[in-house]
Amino acid sequence: MLSGSLDNTIKVWASIDDEGNIGVIHEVKEESGIIALGGIEDAIAAKHILLFSYKDNSVRLYELPFLAERGRIFSKAEVETVQRGYGDLFFTGDATGEVSVWKLLGEQTTAAEAAST
Numbered sequence: 001m002l003s004g005s006l007d008n009t010i011k012v013w014a015s016i017d018d019e020g021n022i023g024v025i026h027e028v029k030e031e032s033g034i035i036a037l038g039g040i041e042d043a044i045a046a047k048h049i050l051l052f053s054y055k056d057n058s059v060r061l062y063e064l065p066f067l068a069e070r071g072r073i074f075s076k077a078e079v080e081t082v083q084r085g086y087g088d089l090f091f092t093g094d095a096t097g098e099v100s101v102w103k104l105l106g107e108q109t110t111a112a113e114a115a116s117t
Contacts, residue, residue: 002050003037004030004034006034006035007033008029008031008034009027009029010067011028012027032056033055034053035053035054035055035078035079036052036082038050038051039084042088042104043088044088048063048064049061049064049070050063050064053081053082055078057074057077057078059072059073059092060072061073061104073092073102075100076098078094088104090102
């Protein structure tokens with residue numbers, strides 16, 4: 001299980017004992033508070049990608065399992081929602097009311113390609 005919060009942390013949670021108790025097994029301290037998170041799959045590279053939106057008006061893409069940064073997207077305002085689309089598409093909605101459609105590009109790129117609507 002994953003969580004991100006306004007205290008600037010991403011936490012990975014898992015069962016920590018035979019009784020099923022859950023605890024933090026990994027924590028990453030970020031520069032800004034986290035507003036929303038989502039996930040997509042890079043079908044070509046067979047990798048899972050996490051999308052975290054931050055209070056600094058950015059969305060960062062991380063590859064699992066090691067939370068390696070894959071890219072960043074910048075917005076005019078705080079991105080309040082991140083939603084998975086069909087295939088390699090995903091959507092972001094920011095505080096201005098703008099909805100953007102994004103397409104995940106190959107591993108070699110540093111960001112995603114936008115087609116804002």
